[in-house]
Amino acid sequence: MRNLFAMARRIISQIVRDKRTLALLIVAPLLILTLVWYIFGAKASEPNLAIIHYDSSDYMSAFAKNDYERMTPLQARQALADKKIDAYVDLKNPVKVHLEGSDPQRNGLAMSKIQKSMQKVQAITVSAMKDELTDVIKAQKKGMQAEQQTIAQMSKAMQIYAPGALAQITQNAPKVEEPDSPQKPEKVTLDVSYLHANDDLNTFDAFGPAMVGIFVFLFIFMIGGVSFLRERTTGTLDRLMASPMKNYQIIWGYMIGFGLFVIVQSFLLTCYIVYVLQIYNVGHLLDVLIIVFILSFSALSLSILLSTFASNELQMFQFIPLVIVPQIFLSGLFPIDTLPGWVQAIGNLMPIHYSTEALRNIMIRGSEFSDWWLDGFILILFSAVFITINILFIRRQRPLTS
Amino acid sequence: MSFPIKGEHLHKKYKNQIVLNDVSLTLQEGEIYGLIGPSGAGKTTLVRILLGLEKADSGKIELFEQRPTLNAFRSLGYMAQSDALYSELSAYQNLSFFASIQGLHGKAKKARILEVAKAVELDKDLKKSVAQFSGGMKRRLSLAAALIHQPRLYLLDEPTVGLDPLIRKKLWTLFHYLKEKGATIIVTTHVMDEVAQCSRVGLLSEGKIIAEGAPKALMQRYHVSSVEDIFIAMEKEGAKK
Numbered sequence: 001m002r003n004l005f006a007m008a009r010r011i012i013s014q015i016v017r018d019k020r021t022l023a024l025l026i027v028a029p030l031l032i033l034t035l036v037w038y039i040f041g042a043k044a045s046e047p048n049l050a051i052i053h054y055d056s057s058d059y060m061s062a063f064a065k066n067d068y069e070r071m072t073p074l075q076a077r078q079a080l081a082d083k084k085i086d087a088y089v090d091l092k093n094p095v096k097v098h099l100e101g102s103d104p105q106r107n108g109l110a111m112s113k114i115q116k117s118m119q120k121v122q123a124i125t126v127s128a129m130k131d132e133l134t135d136v137i138k139a140q141k142k143g144m145q146a147e148q149q150t151i152a153q154m155s156k157a158m159q160i161y162a163p164g165a166l167a168q169i170t171q172n173a174p175k176v177e178e179p180d181s182p183q184k185p186e187k188v189t190l191d192v193s194y195l196h197a198n199d200d201l202n203t204f205d206a207f208g209p210a211m212v213g214i215f216v217f218l219f220i221f222m223i224g225g226v227s228f229l230r231e232r233t234t235g236t237l238d239r240l241m242a243s244p245m246k247n248y249q250i251i252w253g254y255m256i257g258f259g260l261f262v263i264v265q266s267f268l269l270t271c272y273i274v275y276v277l278q279i280y281n282v283g284h285l286l287d288v289l290i291i292v293f294i295l296s297f298s299a300l301s302l303s304i305l306l307s308t309f310a311s312n313e314l315q316m317f318q319f320i321p322l323v324i325v326p327q328i329f330l331s332g333l334f335p336i337d338t339l340p341g342w343v344q345a346i347g348n349l350m351p352i353h354y355s356t357e358a359l360r361n362i363m364i365r366g367s368e369f370s371d372w373w374l375d376g377f378i379l380i381l382f383s384a385v386f387i388t389i390n391i392l393f394i395r396r397q398r399p400l401t402s
Numbered sequence: 403m404s405f406p407i408k409g410e411h412l413h414k415k416y417k418n419q420i421v422l423n424d425v426s427l428t429l430q431e432g433e434i435y436g437l438i439g440p441s442g443a444g445k446t447t448l449v450r451i452l453l454g455l456e457k458a459d460s461g462k463i464e465l466f467e468q469r470p471t472l473n474a475f476r477s478l479g480y481m482a483q484s485d486a487l488y489s490e491l492s493a494y495q496n497l498s499f500f501a502s503i504q505g506l507h508g509k510a511k512k513a514r515i516l517e518v519a520k521a522v523e524l525d526k527d528l529k530k531s532v533a534q535f536s537g538g539m540k541r542r543l544s545l546a547a548a549l550i551h552q553p554r555l556y557l558l559d560e561p562t563v564g565l566d567p568l569i570r571k572k573l574w575t576l577f578h579y580l581k582e583k584g585a586t587i588i589v590t591t592h593v594m595d596e597v598a599q600c601s602r603v604g605l606l607s608e609g610k611i612i613a614e615g616a617p618k619a620l621m622q623r624y625h626v627s628s629v630e631d632i633f634i635a636m637e638k639e640g641a642k643k
Binding site: 399 | 455475486489490495502503557
């Protein structure tokens with residue numbers, strides 16, 4: 001036990017004395033998350049739009065002057081080429097939309113706005129048709145009134161000249177029923193409700209849980225891996241191997257020593273995004289902390305494992321594109337349901353995948369322990385497997401005494 | 403008489419290169435055994451195999467007359483060719499860590515740290531970070547870390563490399579002092595004037611111990627005036643054959 005704590009204490013003083021590493025572990029994730037917060041949290045600016053051929057159009061009222069600049073076709077084409085506008089609408093029948101097209105996000109924004117205006121256009125068309133119909137009906141009504149007058153005069157004449165015949169006619173005549181006045185159609189509106197969260201949830205809120213996992217994993221992976229690698233390259237591991245220290249004490253010493261910083265780091269990071277950046281969080285802070293904490297253990301144990309296969313720092317960093325980058329893409333940051341099965345299978349082998357799942361459930365859906373324990377358990381399983389392999393590998397370094 | 407370390411018929415191959423070819427070595431208690439030979443002769447490999455840090459392809463190792471155990475490491479001080487120190491830590495923190503994992507704690511540890519620091523003349527630099535140390539200072543601190551738990555057996559891989567003659571001399575005085583107190587030391591070296599100070603030397607060449615014995619006896623046997631010349635004499639002999 002004492003050996004274990006001597007080991008942990010040594011790692012702690014090593015990190016504390018190395019200010020740069022300390023800063024990388026604590027400050028860097030905060031800095032990067034802030035940056036990401038600005039990037040993903042920013043509201044997209046309104047699209048710049050224009051209309052042409054509006055003079056002769058009935059639809060002009062649907063395109064408010066504030067939203068659509070009035071331009072001549074030449075001006076519009078030039079503005080589109082200079083990226084001053086994202087799209088322009090040609091109001092000549094049939095209505096045409098010309099998009100700038102180089103940025104899918106801007107295309108989408110422009111299209112959704114134009115579609116909104118087009119709904120107004122449809123309303124205009126419908127009311128115009130209605131007006132036409134009422135005119136027709138009115139004209140018919142006038143004609144009928146005239147006929148009725150003639151009939152009234154004729155029946156007056158018949159009363160005088162042939163009253164018997166008239167009585168027969170009125171008896172046989174079909175009863176005219178007054179048509180009901182048409183009911184006003186109800187206005188159709190969409191009532192949106194959210195099972196989780198609300199319409200304030202922005203991209204950062206959705207990405208945040210994944211981001212926390214990624215940065216914690218990345219920084220622990222780098223620092224833990226390099227620090228164990230150094231133990232190997234400087235020969236201090238040999239010195240430990242030539243001491244009565246047990247294999248598991250070396251690995252667990254690392255776990256405990258780094259564990260302290262992981263606690264501090266995950267606490268600061270979680271508090272920072274929840275209270276300072278105010279990421280959407282309905283779950284318990286403690287649940288979030290636990291997940292971040294066990295994730296970093298899997299990062300640390302994996303980095304120690306991979307450092308076995310590296311002979312210098314450069315080779316250690318070569319694992320980042322191999323181990324970290326795929327995790328970022330398959331972490332759940334982007335939907336993976338439609339990917340081929342083997343890609344999904346790889347995703348299921350990645351620790352960050354489970355942390356993202358758990359953090360999302362906790363922060364956005366407010367899940368309790370009973371909902372996320374499985375993800376947490378899998379993360380612990382990862383660590384357990386990596387730690388066991390590490391201890392076996394270290395045993396190989398001391399072949400005689402094992 | 404007991405044998406602190408014993409290796410019998412050790413063979414070691416790296417891929418196609420034979421590093422050790424049937425090496426047998428037995429140390430007697432209380433002697434300084436010098437392992438000498440050109441670079442690449444297999445000195446470091448032999449030391450690492452004796453320690454159990456590497457496995458020999460075949461052969462038998464005994465530490466304190468039994469199969470090596472973790473407990474045997476408690477009586478063993480190892481100094482590698484690399485300094486093997488934590489450069490972020492201060493000299494004191496380094497020694498404190500190595501003392502702790504050898505089971506020293508509290509006041510005894512502190513006293514022992516000061517003692518070994520004095521022995522290698524680093525007592526005034528204990529608070530300094532190792533990163534600020536010169537090469538020679540690191541070498542001495544590395545030696546101090548191997549001495550800290552007062553082992554009975556020392557395996558020192560080139561302990562005096564890169565040190566100035568004055569300090570080298572002082573360290574050899576220290577080795578003799580340790581020997582007087584009953585410790586056994588195996589030391590690898592290039593420096594021939596150190597060879598004369600060993601109780602016995604083994605000449606390692608191309609993975610074989612070609613000669614072994616007290617330096618003076620060896621010189622007489624081969625009719626040469628220095629141990630260095632034995633290699634040359636052996637080479638000539640080999641050429642004659």
